[in-house]
Amino acid sequence: MTNELPNFQQYQLAFTARLRDARNQPVPTGVAPERMAVYDEIVFNNMLESVSACFPVARKTLGKATWLKLVQAFLKEHSANSPLFRKIPEEFLAFLQHTNLVLPPYLQALCHYEWIELYLSALPAPNHQDVDMYGDIAHQALIFTQAMQLLAYDYAVHKISPRQKPKVKEPSYLLVHRDVNDKIKFIELNPMTFKLITLLKSGEFTAEQALTMLADELKHPQPQIIMQFGLGVLLDLKNQGIILGTAPL
Structure with a gap:
């Protein structure tokens, strides 16, 4: 099926497959290994930085080696529903719900707890009109x-x-x-x-x-x-x- 695609699409698939799984996917034909290595490093490090910034407690609790493996699996396996970079932590939560990796049972809840801070920080300024600041809190909604x-x-x-x-x-x-x-x-x-x-x-x-x-x-x-x-x-x-x-x- 892949071979029936135009050459440029075959190249795109090979290139993105390599970016997702640099440890197991070959360098696409026609790309110098040293140049590919730059892309490998940039993409993974950006992903690692974005996820780690949102989940610092989870990262420290799992430990460096396990955390790196988890982010590698996220990059390799997860199909994101949003192209926005700021949505990466939310996509990571979705990944945790479906991954087959053996992880601590509390990890998903911990990550959701850490993500809430980012979620609330990004909310637009609330519109709080039509509020009676001096109403009866016992008898009014x-x-x-x-x-x-x-x-x-x-x-x-x-x-x-x-x-x-x-x-x-x-x-x-x-x-x-x-x-x-x-x-x-x-x-x-x-x-x-x-x-x-x-x-x-x-x-x-x-x-x-x-x-x-x-x-x-x-x-x-x-x-x-x-x-x-x-x-x-x-x-x-x-x-x-x-x-x-x-x-x-």
């Missing part, structure tokens, strides 16, 4: 900043390091947001607070309704304690700029 993400993982990804690699699952719940100074902040949540924010972000419940539901679910003997605790959490989120206010009446 809440408006959250658009520059935030709720994350739930099977591993405590925020604790992983080369010296602390998880051996068992430890569910973790996080809120990540970009503050008014464009800095990315991470907040660890307990399961109840995570569920409360999830309910409120849906826009279907007021804080009072959501907290009443949670108190009923927990069968708490003093629902007012849940109400006070939850409203205190929401006030703290408002002070941090994560809750902007309420929807106008």
Whole structure:
């Protein structure tokens, strides 16, 4: 099938195959090995630099040799859906979902956690019109900043390091947001607070309704304690700029 293609397309396929897998693919006919080596180095190093910059903890935790093999496999095997260079880290996440390489079970979650910082940093300036900054946070629908993400993982990804690699699952719940100074902040949540924010972000419940539901679910003997605790959490989120206010009446 390949031989039926025009010569220039055969050359393109041979050239890109070599760039993807310089260790196993031959130098295309008519190309000097020393010139091909320059392309090999430039393409791989650019890929390595882009991926490593986004996933520094994953890189250090896996170790240099394993990380190099992983990026080589990414370059060789993955078919990207975007030609944009800034999308490479996102393509790397897609690759991790489908690769057959034997990797630590926590790696995909760790990389997603690290990628979120890049994702939120690249979001356009949010449009936060039609927000009542002084509304009743207990009885009116809440408006959250658009520059935030709720994350739930099977591993405590925020604790992983080369010296602390998880051996068992430890569910973790996080809120990540970009503050008014464009800095990315991470907040660890307990399961109840995570569920409360999830309910409120849906826009279907007021804080009072959501907290009443949670108190009923927990069968708490003093629902007012849940109400006070939850409203205190929401006030703290408002002070941090994560809750902007309420929807106008």
